[in-house]
Amino acid sequence: MTKKYTKEHEWIEQHGAHWRIGITEYAQEQLGDVVMVDLPAIGRNVSAGEECMAIESVKAASDIYSPIAGAIVAINETLLDNPALVNEDPENSGWLFDLEANATDNLETLMDAASYQSFVEELQ
Amino acid sequence: MSEVSLKTSLHSWHQQQGGKLVDFAGYTLPLSYTGGGVLAEHQHTREAASLFDVSHMGQVQIPYSDSARSALAQLFPVALDTLTAGHARYTFLTTAQGGIIDDCIITADGDAGWFIVLNASRKAVDLQHIRSTFTAAGADATAIKEYNECALIAIQGPATAKLISAIFPAAADLLFMQSVCVDSPFGRCRISRCGYTGEDGFEISIANDAAATFAQQLIANPLCKPAGLGARDSLRLEAGLCLYGNELNENTSPVEARLVWAIPKALRRADACYFGAAPIAEQINNGAARRLVALLPQSKTPVRQGGELYYQGTAVGQVTSGVYSPTLSVPIALGMIATSVAADAELNVNVRGRDIACQQTTLPFVPHRYYRG
Numbered sequence: 165m166t167k168k169y170t171k172e173h174e175w176i177e178q179h180g181a182h183w184r185i186g187i188t189e190y191a192q193e194q195l196g197d198v199v200m201v202d203l204p205a206i207g208r209n210v211s212a213g214e215e216c217m218a219i220e221s222v223k224a225a226s227d228i229y230s231p232i233a234g235a236i237v238a239i240n241e242t243l244l245d246n247p248a249l250v251n252e253d254p255e256n257s258g259w260l261f262d263l264e265a266n267a268t269d270n271l272e273t274l275m276d277a278a279s280y281q282s283f284v285e286e287l288q
Numbered sequence: 289m290s291e292v293s294l295k296t297s298l299h300s301w302h303q304q305q306g307g308k309l310v311d312f313a314g315y316t317l318p319l320s321y322t323g324g325g326v327l328a329e330h331q332h333t334r335e336a337a338s339l340f341d342v343s344h345m346g347q348v349q350i351p352y353s354d355s356a357r358s359a360l361a362q363l364f365p366v367a368l369d370t371l372t373a374g375h376a377r378y379t380f381l382t383t384a385q386g387g388i389i390d391d392c393i394i395t396a397d398g399d400a401g402w403f404i405v406l407n408a409s410r411k412a413v414d415l416q417h418i419r420s421t422f423t424a425a426g427a428d429a430t431a432i433k434e435y436n437e438c439a440l441i442a443i444q445g446p447a448t449a450k451l452i453s454a455i456f457p458a459a460a461d462l463l464f465m466q467s468v469c470v471d472s473p474f475g476r477c478r479i480s481r482c483g484y485t486g487e488d489g490f491e492i493s494i495a496n497d498a499a500a501t502f503a504q505q506l507i508a509n510p511l512c513k514p515a516g517l518g519a520r521d522s523l524r525l526e527a528g529l530c531l532y533g534n535e536l537n538e539n540t541s542p543v544e545a546r547l548v549w550a551i552p553k554a555l556r557r558a559d560a561c562y563f564g565a566a567p568i569a570e571q572i573n574n575g576a577a578r579r580l581v582a583l584l585p586q587s588k589t590p591v592r593q594g595g596e597l598y599y600q601g602t603a604v605g606q607v608t609s610g611v612y613s614p615t616l617s618v619p620i621a622l623g624m625i626a627t628s629v630a631a632d633a634e635l636n637v638n639v640r641g642r643d644i645a646c647q648q649t650t651l652p653f654v655p656h657r658y659y660r661g
Contacts, residue, residue: 196308196320196518197327199612200588200619202640218640220590222326222522222612225639 167255168231168271169280175255176231176274179262182238185231186259187219187250190284196221198250203239204261210234212270217260219250232270234263296343297439297496301503305514313408315344318516326518330614333485333523334654337445338515339506342484346411347435347493348418352401355427360402363421365542365562366394367552373398376465376480378550380542381414386567387538388545390414391530393482395467403467403478405440405491407532438478439499444489444523447511449659452479452490455505459490464658474498481659484520486527486652488659522611525620528582528651534593534609535580535622543571544578544624546651575627578605582653583621583635583646585610590619591637591644598636598643599629607637613653620653621646 167177173191177184192198200220210216210230218225239261243249249258275283293316302309307318318341320326332338350356357368364379371377373396381389390410395403406414415434422429443452453460458470459479467480475495483489494502506512521531530536535545541564542548548556555562558569585591595607605625613620623646625635636643 197325199327200590202589220612222330222614223518225590225592 167277168274169277169283170229170231170274171283172229174228174231176271182262182264183232183234183268184259184262185228187228187254188280188284189254190287192251192254192258195219195226195251196223198247201240201243201247201250201260203241203243204236206236206239208236209266210236210263212267220247228260230263231274232263232265233267234265236261237264238262294344296341297499298341298343298441298503301500302341302514305507307514307516310517312517313344315408317341317344318514320516320518321514324513324515326516326522327614329513329515329519330522332513333445333487333515333519334615335445337443337447337451337489337512338485338519339503339512340442340444340515340520341439341503342442342491343439343499344408345440346404346406346408346414347438347440348404348406348411348415349433349435350402350404351431351433352397352399353427353431355425356401356422356431359418359422359425359427360394361561362425362563363418364392364394365551365555365560365565365568367554368396370552371396374466374468376467376482378465380536380547380550381417382542382562382564382568383538384563386541386543386564386571388532388536388540388542389417389538391532391536391547393480395480397469410532435493437496438493439496440491440493441499441503442483442489442491443506443512444483444485444487446488446657448487448489451506451509451512452492455502456492462490462659463661464488474502484527484529485523486529486654486656486658487523488657521609522614525609525611525622526613526615526652526654527656528622528653530580530622531609535624540578540624541568541571541576543568543576544580546580548572577627578624579627580608581605581623581625581635582649582651583607583610583623584649585619585621585637586645586647588619589639589642589644591621591639591646595637595639597623597625597646598638599625599633604629604635615654 306322419429478493610621
C-alpha cells in the first residue's frame with residue numbers, strides 16, 4: 165500500500181499492522197516554524213475526518229484530521245521535545261501518530277502522490 | 289470575492305527575497321521569508337537588525353494652521369503646545385464615548401505642521417473622521433494629504449543605529465520618539481526613531497522609487513535581514529505593545545487598555561477638549577470595568593485570540609493576543625478581563641478540551657531597549 169494524501173495535507177501510510185499519519189512537505193511550509201505539537205491521547209477512538217490534534221506555530225494553531233477511523237495506538241514522542249522535526253522531516257521522522265484502523269473504506273477516496281502533486285500545484 | 293490586494297513599492301523586492309506573500313489589511317505583504325522563517329527573523333531582530341516593509345500604514349501630512357491645531361486638539365489627547373518640532377508622540381483617535389478609533393504616532397514639524405502614521409486597517413475610517421472634524425471645526429480638510437508617494441520602512445534591532453547613521457548621519461543624534469527630515473542619496477527622507485518591536489530602531493519614509501535600492505543596500509550588510517509580519521507580531525507582543533483590532537477597538541477605552549500614560553496629565557480632566565475626555569476622566573478617577581492583563585500560560589500550549597478566560601469557573605474576559613515567545617521560549621498572551629479579578633488571581637483558558645492555567649504578570653514580557661541618550 166503506497167502513501168495516500170488528504171485535501172487537508174495529511175499523509176497516511178501502512179506501518180506494520182497499523183497506519184501512520186503525518187503532514188506533507190507543503191503543509192509544513194505553509195505552517196512555518198512549529199513550536200508545539202499537541203498529540204492525541206493513546207487509546208482515543210477517532211472517526212474519519214475527525215479533528216484529533218493540533219500543531220502550533222508561533223502565530224496560530226492548525227487542526228489535524230484523522231484520514232480514517234480507528235484507535236490511536238502510538239504517538240511520535242520525539243516531537244514533544246523537538247517539534248521542529250515536523251518542519252525538518254514531515255514525511256518521515258516527523259510523523260504524528262499511528263492508528264489501528266476500524267475501517268479503511270475511506271482510503272479509496274484519498275489522493276495518490278501524483279494527484280496530490282497536481283492538487284498542490286493548483287493551490288500555488 | 290475580496291477586493292484587489294494592493295502592492296507596496298517593495299513588492300518585487302519581497303518576491304526576489306523569497307517573501308511568503310499574504311493579504312494583510314488590503315495589502316500583499318510578506319508573512320516571513322524563505323530561508324528565514326518567523327523564529328529566525330524574530331531572533332535576528334533581537335540580536336542584530338531587521339528590515340520590515342510597513343508601507344501599508346497610512347502616512348498623513350497636515351499643514352500648519354491655527355484652525356488645524358484646534359481640530360487636532362479635539363481628535364487626540366495630545367498637548368500640542370508641548371509637542372515641539374522634531375518630536376513624536378504615541379496617541380489615539382478617540383470616540384465621544386471614550387473608545388479608540390485608532391492608535392497612531394503624531395510628529396510635530398514646527399511651521400510645516402504635523403505628520404501622522406495610522407494603521408492600514410483603519411486609515412480610511414481615520415481619514416474620514418479627521419476630515420469631518422476639520423470641517424466642523426472650520427479647518428481646511430482639503431489640506432490633509434495622504435502620502436502615497438512614499439514607502440515606510442522600519443529597521444529594528446540593536447545594530448540599527450550603526451547601519452542607519454552610516455546612510456543618514458543625522459540619525460545618530462535622534463533619541464527615541466524624535467524625527468528629522470533630511471536630504472540623502474535616496475532623496476528627501478523622514479527618519480523617525482521609533483518602532484513596534486521594543487528594540488532601538490527607525491522608521492524611514494522614503495520615495496517609492498528609492499525604496500528597493502535602499503532596502504537592498506541595507507541587507508547587503510549581513511547584520512540586516514528582511515523580516516515579515518509574523519515576526520513583527522511576536523516582537524510587538526513580547527514588547528507588550530497593543531495591536532488595533534486585538535487589544536484596541538472602539539469599545540475599549542485607553543484606561544481599560546492601560547494607555548493612560550499616553551494622555552498628558554493636563555488632559556486627564558472631564559473638561560479637556562478632546563473627544564471622550566469626560567468618560568475617560570471618569571474612568572481614570574473611578575476605575576474602568578475591564579483591564580488589560582499580561583498572561584503567562586503554564587503549559588507549552590499557546591492560548592490564542594478569542595479564547596475565553598475563566599476565574600474559578602466564571603467567564604471574566606477574553607484573550608486578545610497569544611503567541612509563542614521566541615525570546616522566552618514559552619507562550620505569552622494579553623487578555624482583557626473584569627477589573628474585579630485580583631491581580632494575582634490565576635486564570636484558565638480552555639484549549640481543545642483542556643484547561644490551561646494562566647498566571648498574570650507585568651508588561652513588557654521582554655524589556656524595551658529604546659535609545660534615550
